[in-house]
Amino acid sequence: MYLVLKEIRKSFRNVVAVNNVSLEVKKGEWITILGPSGCGKTTLLRIIAGLEQPDSGQLFLEGHDITYVPSRYRNIGLVFQSYALFPNMNVFDNIAFGLRAMKMDEKKVHARVNELLEMIRLKDLAIRFPHQLSGGQQQRVALARAIAPHPRVLLLDEPLSALDAAVRQHLRWELRRIHQVLGITTILVTHDQEEALAVSDRIVIMNHGNIEQIDTPFHVYSAPATPFVASFVGTSNIFKGIIVSKNSILIGEHEIETMFDLSQKLGEEIIAIIRPEDIKVSKKDNGDEFLFNKIPGIIQTKVFLGAVTRLWIGISDGLVIVADSSGTSAENWKEGENIFVLIPKYALRLLDTVGVPKVTSSP
Numbered sequence: 001m002y003l004v005l006k007e008i009r010k011s012f013r014n015v016v017a018v019n020n021v022s023l024e025v026k027k028g029e030w031i032t033i034l035g036p037s038g039c040g041k042t043t044l045l046r047i048i049a050g051l052e053q054p055d056s057g058q059l060f061l062e063g064h065d066i067t068y069v070p071s072r073y074r075n076i077g078l079v080f081q082s083y084a085l086f087p088n089m090n091v092f093d094n095i096a097f098g099l100r101a102m103k104m105d106e107k108k109v110h111a112r113v114n115e116l117l118e119m120i121r122l123k124d125l126a127i128r129f130p131h132q133l134s135g136g137q138q139q140r141v142a143l144a145r146a147i148a149p150h151p152r153v154l155l156l157d158e159p160l161s162a163l164d165a166a167v168r169q170h171l172r173w174e175l176r177r178i179h180q181v182l183g184i185t186t187i188l189v190t191h192d193q194e195e196a197l198a199v200s201d202r203i204v205i206m207n208h209g210n211i212e213q214i215d216t217p218f219h220v221y222s223a224p225a226t227p228f229v230a231s232f233v234g235t236s237n238i239f240k241g242i243i244v245s246k247n248s249i250l251i252g253e254h255e256i257e258t259m260f261d262l263s264q265k266l267g268e269e270i271i272a273i274i275r276p277e278d279i280k281v282s283k284k285d286n287g288d289e290f291l292f293n294k295i296p297g298i299i300q301t302k303v304f305l306g307a308v309t310r311l312w313i314g315i316s317d318g319l320v321i322v323a324d325s326s327g328t329s330a331e332n333w334k335e336g337e338n339i340f341v342l343i344p345k346y347a348l349r350l351l352d353t354v355g356v357p358k359v360t361s362s363p
């Protein structure tokens with residue numbers, strides 16, 4: 001493995017920011033650390049960069065223990081949310097800064113900076129100063145400056161969050177393209193789940209200093225390992241139920257059939273997760289009972305979100321289920337209307353209620 005974090009722990013007074021985190025990153029991989037504010041993402045990134053010392057645990061890069069190697073000897077590139085360019089230097093000199101600090105021959109500096117200016121598509125702006133650039137342009141310069149000295153790892157801490165939505169989307173693909181061309185091992189920290197799903201090879205979901213799941217974007221979304229992951233990545237209906245037959249669970253007063261064999265767990269509590277987009281809503285009692293659980297309900301709230309129309313549906317016992325219908329169907333539904341909720345048996349995901357986060361990983 002290229003980069004290995006072994007049981008890294010870091011506290012600030014009585015706050016455990018990072019709690020025995022272990023992670024293995026392959027060479028050239030793009031890993032995204034995703035989690036809510038305060039979950040320890042930045043602290044973990046700062047430990048990898050050498051800007052923070054862990055209380056315990058070890059860090060290996062290319063097989064070498066770098067836990068106590070000072071930041072400047074790690075050859076790790078960093079890009080932060082604030083562009084942090086040198087205001088008194090033009091674009092060219094900003095990108096050249098690290099190369100000149102390494103005492104690189106000036107001819108080589110010119111060649112490398114020009115190559116990077118080409119890559120970030122800012123060749124025409126080389127003599128501009130940071131205050132003459134847009135936020136997106138400044139962030140591209142910060143990226144070029146970070147990758148100029150061929151870092152062994154590129155760390156990105158919310159690099160796009162200060163930019164408006166359109167620029168953010170565009171730069172996201174620029175970053176991904178540059179990663180594909182250069183193959184730099186990259187670790188991105190973000191709280192933006194869409195960004196994480198779009199660009200990563202694997203996502204690390206953190207919560208309260210712990211890793212809840214390490215997996216591909218597809219698996220994090222389709223097979224969340226914990227209720228936290230299910231609720232943090234996308235929207236989920238999360239219900240507590242009891243196993244009442246070999247393939248069904250009782251949620252409130254509704255017996256819901258699943259595709260699982262639950263005969264070994266009869267009587268146990270279980271958590272059922274259902275994605276809103278998997279649920280169908282029908283005006284008529286005509287769902288295929290072989291495939292669907294059919295529950296009568298009343299539309300409590302309808303919100304048009306563009307691509308989808310989100311419905312909050314009361315299904316008795318005080319339970320509310322969220323279902324997404326297509327955006328074009330918005331006019332079909334009325335608040336207060338009686339409808340049927342169709343839950344496909346194959347769409348239920350079940351988790352134990354034990355509550356201990358299970359770390360799953362797939363290569």
Ligand SMILES: Nc1ncnc2c1ncn2[C@@H]1O[C@H](COP(=O)(O)OP(=O)(O)OP(=O)(O)O)[C@@H](O)[C@H]1O
Nearest residue numbers: 012015017035036037038039040041042043044191
């Ligand atoms: N230097 C510090 N002194 C004291 N507490 C700190 C320090 N740095 C971080 N913390 C605390 O450690 C916890 C994790 O902080 P961290 O910045 O790593 O979270 P984060 O997930 O990056 O959050 P955000 O997305 O808001 O930046 C928080 O409770 C934070 O208040």
